[in-house]
Amino acid sequence: xxxxxxxxxxxxxxxxxxxxxxxxxxxxxxxxxxxxxxxxxxxxxxxxxxxxxxxxxxxxxxxxxxxxxxxxxxxxxxxxxxxxxxxxxxxxxxxxxxxxxxxxxxxxxxxxxxxxxxxxxxxxxxxxxxxxxxxx
Numbered sequence: 001x002x003x004x005x006x007x008x009x010x011x012x013x014x015x016x017x018x019x020x021x022x023x024x025x026x027x028x029x030x031x032x033x034x035x036x037x038x039x040x041x042x043x044x045x046x047x048x049x050x051x052x053x054x055x056x057x058x059x060x061x062x063x064x065x066x067x068x069x070x071x072x073x074x075x076x077x078x079x080x081x082x083x084x085x086x087x088x089x090x091x092x093x094x095x096x097x098x099x100x101x102x103x104x105x106x107x108x109x110x111x112x113x114x115x116x117x118x119x120x121x122x123x124x125x126x127x128x129x130x131x132x133x134x135x136x
Contacts, residue, residue, distance in 0.1 A: 003120070006127070007033040009047065009054035011040055012089070013063045017117050020114055021058070029120045033114070040066040041078065047081065054084060056127055058110075061090040070102055076105055085126050098135050102135065107112070108132035 008031060012018050018036050025031035035050055037043070040063050047054075057075065061068035068088050075081045085107040090097065101109050108126045110119065113133060118134065126132050 003029045003031045003123075005033075005054045007035075007050075008032065008056055008058065009037070009050070010058045011036045011037045011043070011063055011068075012058075013039050013062040016058070017060065017089075017112065017114075024114060024119050028116045029123075033111040039064060040071055043071050044078065045073075053081070055087045056123065057081075057084055058089055059086060061088050061097075062092070068106075069100075072104060072106060073084050085129075087123075087126055087132075098133065102133065109135050111135035 008025065010018070010021050018038070022034065022036070025034045033052070035054070037046060043066055059068040059071050072086055075084065075086055088101045088106045088109040088111060089112055091112040098109060101106065108122070108131055110132070111124055122132050123132050
């Protein structure tokens with residue numbers, strides 16, 4: 001899948017994770033349209049302020065003040081955004097949490113740390129409509 005013309009939104013409070021994502025997206029996937037929010041304050045108004053709707057939204061599960069589940073609920077409640085694939089990114093891979101992410105309506109989950117070799121394929125599959133749960 002070609003990613004160059006796609007728009008991505010990533011919500012992540014950890015600076016190292018943001019740096020890794022930027023590197024994978026820019027260098028590994030050729031993405032030029034990546035918006036990163038460093039926290040979830042005013043999440044929906046900041047989302048609506050973007051010039052272009054994202055093609056996919058990547059959410060750190062443990063971010064403040066709204067966590068990944070909270071942001072997912074906001075997205076699913078808004079007809080303008082409820083069709084966009086939303087992926088949970090998480091470092092904690094307890095079975096209960098993965099099950100909670102699955103039942104809450106995420107389109108997939110990818111475990112951290114992200115891998116430059118698998119991440120592009122996983123994102124491509126999710127954007128093609130597949131439900132991908134790659135947490136180990």
